[in-house]
Amino acid sequence: MRQHRFHGRVESGGRECTWPGCEEAGEFRAPGGRPSGFDGPGDYLWFCLDHVRQFNSGYDYFDGMDTEEILRAQSPLHGWETQTRAFRPDAGVDEAPRWRDYADPLEAISARAKAHVNRRRAEMQAEKAGFSPAERQALGVLGLDASIDRKTLRMRYTRLLRQYHPDHNGGDHSHAVKLQGVVEAYQTLKKAAAFA
16 A cells, blocks of 8 residues: 555545545545454544545544543553453453463463354354344354254254253253244344344
8 A cells, every 4th residue: 555645545446435425536544343443443434535534523522431441542541451451351253262282372372263263253254144233243152153054943942952951951941042042043033034
């Protein structure tokens, strides 16, 4: 990406302004729907100069935050209170690795990253198949991907019910939260428009 004399301008490479009805070159980047995180820089919207100015005049970073969240975001210590992302147990990938299973710590980190990439691919596949965000989350709870049909969904639901229900595992109620999540995910998915 080459930047020009005008601060923030990036060669469009044929990219058009994302403002509805505008056919100018999209040379200025603005925050998109997905923020930057573990898997990359996030999504951006691209605008022409006039529309990026218009977007910026109405943009509110704190939109949707409550007072406590705004104060925390404005704190000079914001972001410093966490561990390094790759070693944090709640890094958004899965639970903390079982370090004793790996000869090299980099293998553990690599395995977590691969799991995250696979999960992200499944989410993108589900999005392409027409599942809503709530339905994609329900697919994750049930451990399914977007290529399922109603029969596979029902079979997976039945198997997980048997696994977590106290009547099938000796009266053990320790899986009640997981069982509730499975039931709610199934209720969400059985009405999915992607199956129509």
